[in-house]
Amino acid sequence: MNPVAAAVGEAAPAKVNLYLHVLGRRGEDGYHLLDSLVVFAGATDQVEAVPAAGRIAPSLEVEGPEAGALSVEDPARNLVLRAARALAQEARIGAPAAAVTLRLTKRLPVASGIGGGSADAAATLRALDRLWGLGWPRARLEGVARRLGADVPACIAARPVRMGGVGEVLAPSPRMPARLGLVLANPRLPLATPAVFGARAGGFSAPATLPEAGWRDAVGLARDLATLRNDLEPAAIGLCPPVAEVLAALRALPGCLLARMSGSGATCFALMADAAAAAAAAERLPRAWWRWGGGLYAATA
Ligand SMILES: C[C@](O)(CO)[C@H](O)COP(=O)(O)OP(=O)(O)OC[C@H]1O[C@@H](n2ccc(N)nc2=O)[C@H](O)[C@@H]1O
Ligand SMILES: Nc1ncnc2c1ncn2[C@@H]1O[C@H](COP(=O)(O)OP(=O)(O)OP(=O)(O)O)[C@@H](O)[C@H]1O
Numbered sequence: 001m002n003p004v005a006a007a008v009g010e011a012a013p014a015k016v017n018l019y020l021h022v023l024g025r026r027g028e029d030g031y032h033l034l035d036s037l038v039v040f041a042g043a044t045d046q047v048e049a050v051p052a053a054g055r056i057a058p059s060l061e062v063e064g065p066e067a068g069a070l071s072v073e074d075p076a077r078n079l080v081l082r083a084a085r086a087l088a089q090e091a092r093i094g095a096p097a098a099a100v101t102l103r104l105t106k107r108l109p110v111a112s113g114i115g116g117g118s119a120d121a122a123a124t125l126r127a128l129d130r131l132w133g134l135g136w137p138r139a140r141l142e143g144v145a146r147r148l149g150a151d152v153p154a155c156i157a158a159r160p161v162r163m164g165g166v167g168e169v170l171a172p173s174p175r176m177p178a179r180l181g182l183v184l185a186n187p188r189l190p191l192a193t194p195a196v197f198g199a200r201a202g203g204f205s206a207p208a209t210l211p212e213a214g215w216r217d218a219v220g221l222a223r224d225l226a227t228l229r230n231d232l233e234p235a236a237i238g239l240c241p242p243v244a245e246v247l248a249a250l251r252a253l254p255g256c257l258l259a260r261m262s263g264s265g266a267t268c269f270a271l272m273a274d275a276a277a278a279a280a281a282a283e284r285l286p287r288a289w290w291r292w293g294g295g296l297y298a299a300t301a
Pocket of ligand 2: 070073077078079080104109110111112113114115116117118120121151191193263264265
């Protein structure tokens with residue numbers, strides 16, 4: 001595969017955990033063993049990689065409505081730069097090719113349970129794989145992704161996936177309904193993932209049993225999901241009580257089939273019959289919240 005001379009852009013869609021069961025803990029580091037069905041929403045960040053002559057290392061520019069939340073942090077810790085450095089090292093890319101400007105348009109709320117940082121890291125790996133002409137198979141990119149965070153491997157394909165292990169074991173998802181709407185809502189309060197895992201009380205869950213053939217419509221999917229849980233929801237509500245208000249508001253939306261928290265929160269989602277119903281419903285939520293309505297992300301490759 002030949003390197004691309006011009007800029008390369010990749011969308012970084014929000015991850016939604018339709019259910020999240022905590023099965024146990026891994027001995028070596030205490031990470032939690034999970035079973036989760038993950039889908040990606042049409043709500044996205046965007047990463048653009050542009051060759052930057054005259055420099056020697058990747059650099060980062062952040063813009064967009066949610067950029068402010070990242071401005072307080074050291075840019076070197078940003079998952080976009082960490083992903084670029086990890087791939088350059090693994091692929092033995094040095095100057096001048098490694099000198100790229102990475103432009104991140106941040107639209108997804110930070111530390112909100114929809115894996116924005118993980119999606120940005122995965123989008124960066126995909127963009128640089130193309131820009132540098134690597135043409136790596138997905139499994140090889142997932143190997144680099146694993147070192148960046150538990151959610152990053154699932155974000156490489158950005159397609160519905162069943163997540164196991166501590167996040168790195170990926171199995172095909174049963175078929176999703178052709179029409180499905182998602183409303184996402186966040187009370188604009190960040191929740192740190194380690195704090196939520198730390199506050200979790202109670203025992204462990206069993207893995208879910210899912211229909212192999214998948215679901216024909218959103219109603220059938222919601223019916224099956226209603227028998228499952230997000231095991232982190234009680235701990236997140238304890239740390240951030242407004243999560244319960246967000247869930248109540250989603251459940252009160254006309255057409256809501258199921259409402260639940262995603263990941264470690266505080267973002268919650270509602271399932272709707274289709275994208276148009278979800279987009280209309282999101283408008284009814286409080287303006288002070290971050291809110292979005294639409295369908296699943298459609299990966300192109
Ligand atoms: C809860 C989920 O959002 C479900 O999709 C993810 O598993 C979290 O993924 P993530 O944010 O990429 O997580 P990481 O950045 O790897 O880990 C943050 C922290 O969360 C805790 N953590 C994370 C994943 C996992 N399977 N078990 C854990 O206990 C650990 O304390 C870890 O230090
Ligand atoms: N590009 C980035 N976007 C968001 N957060 C980033 C980024 N780079 C580094 N971070 C750090 O990662 C932390 C988690 O961010 P993120 O938005 O991915 O959380 P999350 O949505 O709770 O993730 P998850 O659902 O995977 O637990 C932030 O608090 C921030 O310190």
